[in-house]
Amino acid sequence: MASLRLDLTVPTRSFDVELALDVGAETVALVGPSGAGKTTVLRAVAGLAKPTRGRIACDHDVWFGDGVDLRPEQRSVGYVFQEYALFPHLTVAGNMTFGGGSADGLLERLRISHLAKAKPDELSGGERQRVALARALARGPRVLLLDEPMGALDPHTRAGVRGELHDLLRELRLPTLIVTHDFEDAAALADRIGVLSDGTMRQLGTAQELLGTPADEVVASFAGANVLTGIAAAAPDGLTVVRLDAGGTIYSVEAALGAVDVVLYPWDVSLGLVAADDSALNHLPEEIVSLARVGNRARVRLRTLTAEITAASAERLGLEPGRRVVASFKATATRLLPRA
Amino acid sequence: MRALFAAVVAAATAIAFAFLLLPIVAIFLRVPVGHLFAQLGDDVTRDALLVSLKTSAIAHACVVLVGTPVAYLLARRRFPGRAVVLTLVELPLVLPPAVAGIGLLAAFGRFGLLGDQLNALGLRIGFTQTAVVLAVAFVESPFYVRGAVAAFEGVDENLLAAARTLGAGPWRVFLRIALPLAAGGLGAASALALARGLGEFGATIIFAGSLQGVTQTLPLAIYSQFDQNFDVALAISALFILVGGGILVALKVFGWLRFGSISPFRPAASTSS
Numbered sequence: 323m324a325s326l327r328l329d330l331t332v333p334t335r336s337f338d339v340e341l342a343l344d345v346g347a348e349t350v351a352l353v354g355p356s357g358a359g360k361t362t363v364l365r366a367v368a369g370l371a372k373p374t375r376g377r378i379a380c381d382h383d384v385w386f387g388d389g390v391d392l393r394p395e396q397r398s399v400g401y402v403f404q405e406y407a408l409f410p411h412l413t414v415a416g417n418m419t420f421g422g423g424s425a426d427g428l429l430e431r432l433r434i435s436h437l438a439k440a441k442p443d444e445l446s447g448g449e450r451q452r453v454a455l456a457r458a459l460a461r462g463p464r465v466l467l468l469d470e471p472m473g474a475l476d477p478h479t480r481a482g483v484r485g486e487l488h489d490l491l492r493e494l495r496l497p498t499l500i501v502t503h504d505f506e507d508a509a510a511l512a513d514r515i516g517v518l519s520d521g522t523m524r525q526l527g528t529a530q531e532l533l534g535t536p537a538d539e540v541v542a543s544f545a546g547a548n549v550l551t552g553i554a555a556a557a558p559d560g561l562t563v564v565r566l567d568a569g570g571t572i573y574s575v576e577a578a579l580g581a582v583d584v585v586l587y588p589w590d591v592s593l594g595l596v597a598a599d600d601s602a603l604n605h606l607p608e609e610i611v612s613l614a615r616v617g618n619r620a621r622v623r624l625r626t627l628t629a630e631i632t633a634a635s636a637e638r639l640g641l642e643p644g645r646r647v648v649a650s651f652k653a654t655a656t657r658l659l660p661r662a
Numbered sequence: 663m664r665a666l667f668a669a670v671v672a673a674a675t676a677i678a679f680a681f682l683l684l685p686i687v688a689i690f691l692r693v694p695v696g697h698l699f700a701q702l703g704d705d706v707t708r709d710a711l712l713v714s715l716k717t718s719a720i721a722h723a724c725v726v727l728v729g730t731p732v733a734y735l736l737a738r739r740r741f742p743g744r745a746v747v748l749t750l751v752e753l754p755l756v757l758p759p760a761v762a763g764i765g766l767l768a769a770f771g772r773f774g775l776l777g778d779q780l781n782a783l784g785l786r787i788g789f790t791q792t793a794v795v796l797a798v799a800f801v802e803s804p805f806y807v808r809g810a811v812a813a814f815e816g817v818d819e820n821l822l823a824a825a826r827t828l829g830a831g832p833w834r835v836f837l838r839i840a841l842p843l844a845a846g847g848l849g850a851a852s853a854l855a856l857a858r859g860l861g862e863f864g865a866t867i868i869f870a871g872s873l874q875g876v877t878q879t880l881p882l883a884i885y886s887q888f889d890q891n892f893d894v895a896l897a898i899s900a901l902f903i904l905v906g907g908g909i910l911v912a913l914k915v916f917g918w919l920r921f922g923s924i925s926p927f928r929p930a931a932s933t934s935s
Contacts, residue, residue, distance in 0.1 A: 370823050394826035401827040407820040411842050420838070421828030461829060 326465050326497035330376025330386070332366045334359055338374070339366075339521040345497040350526075351512035352501050353544055359521040360501040361404070364467045367499065368401050369394035380464050380497075397465075400458030400496075404469040406450050408442035414453050415439065423460040432456050432490075448479045455490070466491075466498040472507050484510055505529075505546050517541045533587070538659060542585040548627040549585055554578040554658060561603075561653060568626045572604040578658040590655035591629035593622060593647045595639060602650040610645045624649060689899050701897035709875040710883035710898070717791055717879065718859050721798035725806050725859075726852055733810030734840065738822075748811070755804045762800050763868025770796065771869075793870035794877050802859035809851020813844040850917065853909050861902065 329342040339359035343350065352360045365371035367378060369385065369392060377387030384390045385397050409417050415438040418425035429435040432452040442450060451471060458466065471487060472480050488511055491498055502508050508515045509529035516526040517540060525537040529545075536542035539549045550566055554574075557563035562574045564584055572584065597605040608624040613636065615621075620636035622629045629649055641647065690698070701707065736748060754762055769775045771788045780787060787793050817840055825835045841848075863881040870877040872886055880898050888895040 365823075368823075368827050370826070394823070395829045395831055397827075399827055401824065403820045403824055405820070407818065407824040409821060409824070409839060420825065421830070457828070 324464060324495070324497050325381060326367070326499075327377070327379045328363070328367065330366055330373040330378060332359075332362050332371050332373045332376075334362050334521070337521045339363060339518075341518075341523055343516065343523070343526070345499060347495040347497060348513040349491050349498040349500060349511055351508035351515045352499060352518050353503060353505055353508045353515055354518035354524075354540075355544075356503060358518040360518050361469055362521075363518075364401070364469055364499060364501055367397075367465065367467060368399045369397050398461070398463045400461070400463035400466045402451075402454045402458050402466075402468045402471050405474055406442075406454035408450060408453060408457070410442050413439050413441055414445070417442070417453060418457050418460050420457070421461045423462065425456070425460060428456040428459055432486075446479075447475045448483050451475065451483060452486075455487070459494075464496065466494065466496045468498065468500040470502055471500065472502065472504070487511060505544055517544050536585060536657070536659070539583040539585075539661070542583065542657070542659065547585045547587050548591075549583050550626060551581070551583055551661070554580060554582045562658060564658070566626070570606050572606070572656065573653040574656040574658050575653050576656065576658040578660055581661040583659040583661055585657040585659060586627065586651060586655060588621065588628045588630035591627065591631075591649050591651045593629050593631055593635075593639065593641065593649055595647060597648045598650060600650070601652065603653040604651050604656075606649045608647055608649045610641060610643050610647060612643055613641060686903055689896055689903065692896055693893055697893070698897050698900055701891075701894045702901065704891070704894050704897075706874060706878075706883055706887060706891075707880075707894055707898060710878050710880045713791070713794070713875065713877065714860060714879040717794040717798055718856065721795045721802065721859055722852070722856050724795070725799050725803045725855060729803055729807045730810060730848070733807050734814050734836065736807075737811045737814030737817075751807050752804050754801055755808075759801055759862065759864025759866075760868055763797060763865035766793070766796055766800060766865060766869040788869060789871040789873070789877060791870075791877060794866055794879060797865035797869045798859040798862045801862050801865055802855040805858050806851050806855035809854060810844070810848055813847025813851060814840060816847060817843045846916070850913050853913055857906055857909050860905070 324347045326345040328344075330340070332339045336357075337359070339362045341363055352363060354360055362371055366373050366386075372391070373386060378385040379387070380398065385392045409420065412420065414429075414434065415425055418429065425438070426435075429438060432455065434449060434452050434456065437445060437449060437453070442453070445453065451474070455468075455471070472484060475483055484507060491511060500508070500511055502511075505515075513528070514526060515529055515532055517524045517532065517537075519540045525532060525541045532541055532545045533547075536545055536547065543549045550564075550568065550572075552564040552566040552572075554562050554564045556577075556579070557573060560575075562576060562578055563571055564574060564578075564582060565571050566584070574584065592602070606626075608626070611623045611625060613620060613622050615633050615636075618633050620631055620633045620641070622631065622636065622641060624647070627649065639647075702711075732751075736744065736751075767774060767788060770780065770793070771777060772781070772786065774788075787796065821839055821843065822835055825839045830838065860879075861881055862879070863885070866872075866877070866879060867882055867885070872878045872882040874883075874886075878886065880902070884895045884898050887898070
């Protein structure tokens with residue numbers, strides 16, 4: 323059973339990255355804001371950054387620790403760099419065979435055989451990504467490291483490439499670390515997701531776990547949730563009432579007292595021109611700041627939160643920036659996280 | 663005020679341009695061009711040309727061979743004292759060449775620092791062609807190393823890292839990735855250093871003397887001829903202008919083709935994006 327075990331401290335300019343993580347034959351995504359130390363973790367595994375302490379082991383081979391510090395060329399990693407770092411003076415075939423090994427099967431598998439003689443600057447973003455992936459896999463690495471593999475792609479290419487990458491990772495069954503700042507990419511590609519902030523792992527779990535029970539506001543906002551701040555107090559019927567810092571009050575089924583973060587997902591928020599008389603307890607008068615259509619959905623940014631509704635509904639209601647609306651959501655849709 | 667400013671700038675430009683161009687034009691106007699280049703057949707000129715070509719070639723080969731790894735190290739590694747080393751490398755750039763000549767004499771001359779050791783080995787360096795080579799190498803090396811450091815610094819760090827993760831050891835990373843990607847910048851630095859080395863005068867005359875056919879290089883020949891046969895001095899000067907101008911034009915055309923800029927000091931383009 324292939325595995326990658328990490329337990330390390332790596333210094334960066336502004337803080338130490340501290341991480342302990344066991345990766346089996348699975349894909350673990352490291353997400354978090356830029357500058358959180360995600361890339362530093364990959365560089366340490368590859369041997370490009372030197373930890374001050376800790377241990378890196380692949381199966382039973384120690385790569386770092388116990389007095390061992392293997393050079394990058396002695397480890398067995400397939401590394402896809404941010405922006406791909408293809409050698410600009412070599413052809414696609416030259417890039418692929420740089421590390422030895424055969425290119426043919428992979429070129430075919432990734433449908434880039436026809437590009438073998440092309441130089442990197444003649445390729446599209448999606449093609450470069452496939453070449454970088456093929457090059458990383460050519461030597462048959464024991465660990466795969468992907469740094470923002472979708473970062474340099476336009477949104478249109480992105481969805482297709484994501485699907486292909488997903489299938490490839492499932493097929494390879496290699497311990498894989500993938501760095502991304504996009505929670506959707508992480509959820510689509512990874513078995514587990516680790517949220518990194520300021521060099522520490524805030525939470526590690528499946529996408530469902532991070533969405534359902536985020537450990538703190540960093541995790542919640544990364545999972546795409548609204549995070550509203552307020553002061554919680556007990557209310558009748560066993561509910562909790564939260565007086566929001568931005569104005570207004572809402573009810574939650576979760577128990578809390580004092581300063582809290584209210585976590586609320588955009589798809590649990592509905593919008594109306596007037597407060598509807600339905601089962602939702604919470605109605606916040608709001609104003610539309612901006613509105614973006616994503617396929618058949620519309621992401622509507624309000625003053626203090628974001629709602630996601632169908633594009634058809636947005637059209638029917640005639641929503642547009644500046645329009646006053648009422649945001650409604652159920653008390654059961656809110657999570658309360660005590661604020662430290 | 664705006665018009666005045668424009669006028670001042672235009673006047674300064676005109677003065678600078680005329681001042682720099684006049685001496686160069688004068689060399690070609692003083693005697694007919696045909697007569698000028700006939701002087702290159704002169705014995706003094708021929709001897710000087712051979713000495714210059716031989717010593718410059720050897721000195722330049724040494725500078726490139728030793729300077730390239732030094733530049734690679736300085737560009738890639740951050741170590742304590744790096745700034746000191748960089749400054750030291752650039753020092754010959756601001757020294758009067760005469761000081762370089764005295765320094766070389768004080769180090770390698772018969773009564774210099776290593777004089778006794780060299781004597782014991784039966785080596786005499788002062789006032790030989792070896793001295794010319796040392797003098798030329800000393801003054802041209804900072805031109806090459808500086809440019810080469812910039813060229814290697816221009817190579818995307820991630821490309822070298824990628825090569826390492828693909829199993830390449832230091833030699834392979836250097837030869838297959840760093841060197842080809844820095845080649846443009848290295849070539850430019852090499853050409854500038856070569857031009858500087860060919861023109862070396864002060865250090866050579868002090869450390870190597872000016873013996874026709876042995877240590878008298880082209881610039882020294884100009885000096886020895888200008889009060890004996892001014893036309894020969896003019897002819898050699900004209901040759902320098904053509905060679906130097908040719909190198910500059912070649913660098914700019916090359917740089918323009920490669921980077922769309924006319925400065926030869928740009929580091930090599932190397933990013934993959």
